[in-house]
Amino acid sequence: MIDAALDYRRRGWSVIPVKEKKAIGPWKQYQTTPPDEPTLRSLFSKAADGIAVLLGSASGGLCCRDYDDLGGYQRWEASYPQLADTLPTVETHRGRHLYFRGPEQFIKLGDGEYRGTSGQYVVLPPSHHPKGTTIAG
Numbered sequence: 001m002i003d004a005a006l007d008y009r010r011r012g013w014s015v016i017p018v019k020e021k022k023a024i025g026p027w028k029q030y031q032t033t034p035p036d037e038p039t040l041r042s043l044f045s046k047a048a049d050g051i052a053v054l055l056g057s058a059s060g061g062l063c064c065r066d067y068d069d070l071g072g073y074q075r076w077e078a079s080y081p082q083l084a085d086t087l088p089t090v091e092t093h094r095g096r097h098l099y100f101r102g103p104e105q106f107i108k109l110g111d112g113e114y115r116g117t118s119g120q121y122v123v124l125p126p127s128h129h130p131k132g133t134t135i136a137g
Helices: 002-010 038-042 068-081 082-085
Strands: 013-020 050-055 062-067 089-093 098-103 106-109 113-115 120-122
Touching: 002 013, 002 038, 002 050, 013 038, 013 120, 038 120, 062 068, 068 098
Parallel strands: none
Antiparallel strands: 013 050, 050 120, 062 098, 062 113, 089 098, 106 113
């Protein structure tokens, strides 16, 4: 996990360790300043089974469109095939996470959420889902 976490950190993202999708320890301080490499190594020395990225200004404006079901993502993909071919997309246990830079906000939608504030995080590959699957990039 630490190698992947360091790779995400090199992208300028604020990442934290998670266990079963829940943060291991306090993470509020990383909403404004990402952990440095020694801190990240220390954080990931615990029993993490995943990596989460803090969204919004914590990670340079990174946002995630969280599709809670595959059908919602597929409808979007059919409407915007060029974007679907270029934006980073991650397969989740139920649907997809679509990553991009966007406005800092949170919106609850019928098929998931738009997540883009530093008070929120999403789990990244190669994290393990509590139901036994691995989140794939």
